[in-house]
Every structure is written in C-alpha cells, then in structure tokens.
Amino acid sequence: MPLIVWTNPWTIGVKLLDNDHKMLVLLINQLHDELVTGGSKSSLKSSFDALVKFACVHHRNEDRLLAETAYPGAAAHHQEHDRLLGHLIELQARFANNTQLADELEIVHQLREWLFKHTQSSDREFAAHLKSHGANAILAAHKFSPISEVHAHEDDARIVQEVC
Ligand SMILES: [Fe+2]
Numbered sequence: 369m370p371l372i373v374w375t376n377p378w379t380i381g382v383k384l385l386d387n388d389h390k391m392l393v394l395l396i397n398q399l400h401d402e403l404v405t406g407g408s409k410s411s412l413k414s415s416f417d418a419l420v421k422f423a424c425v426h427h428r429n430e431d432r433l434l435a436e437t438a439y440p441g442a443a444a445h446h447q448e449h450d451r452l453l454g455h456l457i458e459l460q461a462r463f464a465n466n467t468q469l470a471d472e473l474e475i476v477h478q479l480r481e482w483l484f485k486h487t488q489s490s491d492r493e494f495a496a497h498l499k500s501h502g503a504n505a506i507l508a509a510h511k512f513s514p515i516s517e518v519h520a521h522e523d524d525a526r527i528v529q530e531v532c
C-alpha cells in the first residue's frame with residue numbers, strides 16, 4: 369500500500385501543477401516503499417536526492433508562473449517555497465544521519481504533510497487565480513521569461529540557491 373494515495377482532494381485543477389504534484393507523491397511513495405522493503409542506505413539516499421531535485425524544479429517552475437501571471441500573492445508564495453525547500457533539506461540531512469527505521473519512517477511521514485499542506489492552501493489559491501485568468505491559454509503559450517527578482521527571506525534563499 370503506497371504511503372500516499374492520489375485522490376480527488378489532492379487535485380487542484382490545473383493540469384501542469386497537478387502533474388508535478390503527482391510526481392512528488394510518486395517520489396515520496398518510492399522512498400517509503402524502499403524503506404519498508406529494506407532498501408540500502410545508498411539507494412534511499414538516491415531516492416531522497418531525486419525528491420529534493422524534483423522539488424527544486426517544481427518550485428522554481430511554479431515561481432515563474434507566479435511572476436509571469438502577475439499573481440498578487442507571488443512574493444509570499446515564493447517565500448513559502450523557499451521555506452519549504454529549506455525544511456526539505458533539513459529533513460534530508462536528518463534522514464541521511466539516521467539509521468533507526470522508526471525515525472526514518474517518521475521523517476518520510478512528515479514529507480506527506482510537507483507536500484499536502486502547501487498544495488491544499490497556497491497552491492489551491494494560486495490555481496484559482498490561474499483558472500480565473502484563463503490558465504489553459506497561459507500554460508499553452510509556454511512563453512515564460514526567466515525568473516524575475518522576487519523578494520525572499522535571505523537565509524532561505526541562500527540555502528535553496530546552494531542546493532537547487
Ligand atoms: Fe506552491
């Protein structure tokens with residue numbers, strides 16, 4: 369049984385974002401599966417690395433959309449992404465330094481909350497904005513300029529820059 373089953377409550381109604389979120393769910397499930405089936409520490413590390421890498425890509429892509437669609441809450445949402453990535457990197461370090469299955473499982477369970485809270489609050493609000501501004505036309509155009517300067521908390525931004 370996967371740790372996270374993708375059901376309707378997870379869907380926010382913008383395909384591009386839902387697809388990315390599904391990929392994050394898949395990577396968390398993969399990590400969980402490997403853990404409960406006794407995967408080696410090096411393969412667990414690779415799976416966690418893949419999750420961090422994809423989370424970076426997803427959040428940076430979403431940051432571009434926030435900026436390019438003139439979302440009024442863009443700066444706050446961007447800062448939240450940096451906080452989330454900072455938290456993910458912290459969990460990655462804790463996971464790497466832990467060999468107790470119960471602790472490792474607890475960290476992986478935190479990943480579910482890590483993803484669910486943000487997608488169901490901030491991402492859902494952003495999806496509503498996208499839908500009310502013709503999300504399909506915006507996303508189909510795929511004409512996003514490079515990420516603009518967005519205000520972020522300096523420490524979070526520095527940590528994220530070093531990893532992403
Ligand atoms: Fe987001």
Ligand SMILES: [Fe+2]
Nearest residue numbers: 385430487491
């Ligand atoms: Fe997202």
